[in-house]
Amino acid sequence: MCQQYFFLRHGEVEKKDYLLGRRTDVPLSENGRKQAYAWRKALSGVPFQAIITSPAQRALETAEIIAPSKDMIIQLPHFHEMDWGLWEGRLIAEVKPLLQEQRQRWIAGELEWHPPEGESLSALLRRVQEGMHLVASLYSTGSVLIITHGQLLRVLLSSLMGYPIADQDRFHHRRGQLSWGVRLLDGHFYMRALAVDADTPF
DSSP states (O other): OOEEEEEEEOOOBTTTTBOOOSSOOOOBOHHHHHHHHHHHHHTTTSOEEEEEEOSSHHHHHHHHHHOSSGGGEEEOGGGSOOOOGGGTTSBHHHHHHHHHHHHHHHHTTOTTOOSTTOOOHHHHHHHHHHHHHHHHHHOSSEEEEEEEOHHHHHHHHHHHHTOOGGGGGGGOOOTTOEEEEEEOTTSOEEEEEEEEOTTSOO
8 A cells, every 4th residue: 555645734834934943932823723713624535644743833833733533643853844953033134144055055956054053954864864764664565644844845855755955945834734645666756736725625
């Protein structure tokens, strides 16, 4: 049998104009909770074996709304957002030039470069690959929902689909969007839906 993965970026949050990462957290906004309830309805027919979530409040809160039972929820630190170091908690408009410089470094292949006291792209990739290996060992068939974060999803889906990490922007998700992928028995992975909203038929 195939293994199905549903990857959901957590819902919208309070302080959405700030750079949030592994060390900075906020709760869902009212609209973020509405997004989670919409996904609860849209995914109600999927017999998930487990709901894997980042330990971040914004992801865990999304999981708790969607899960039919809290016993299904497993927190794994592998799926926490990237650690942006000293840039975290600042207005996105303020750190935008720094983020653009970082993106250019990644495109140039400097995957070990990281923000001050933050995490490198290569370290993030290793972390999420370890997480996926763990999930696959626990659930070799069936369906799993993974609730995580924007930057991590870019890196994760680039890796699964065989794209260079520098091409990660093709896998951008707005908060509250979901992608659906299938891993075949031969290990190949393909996408059935990419960055869709809860009201999108798929």
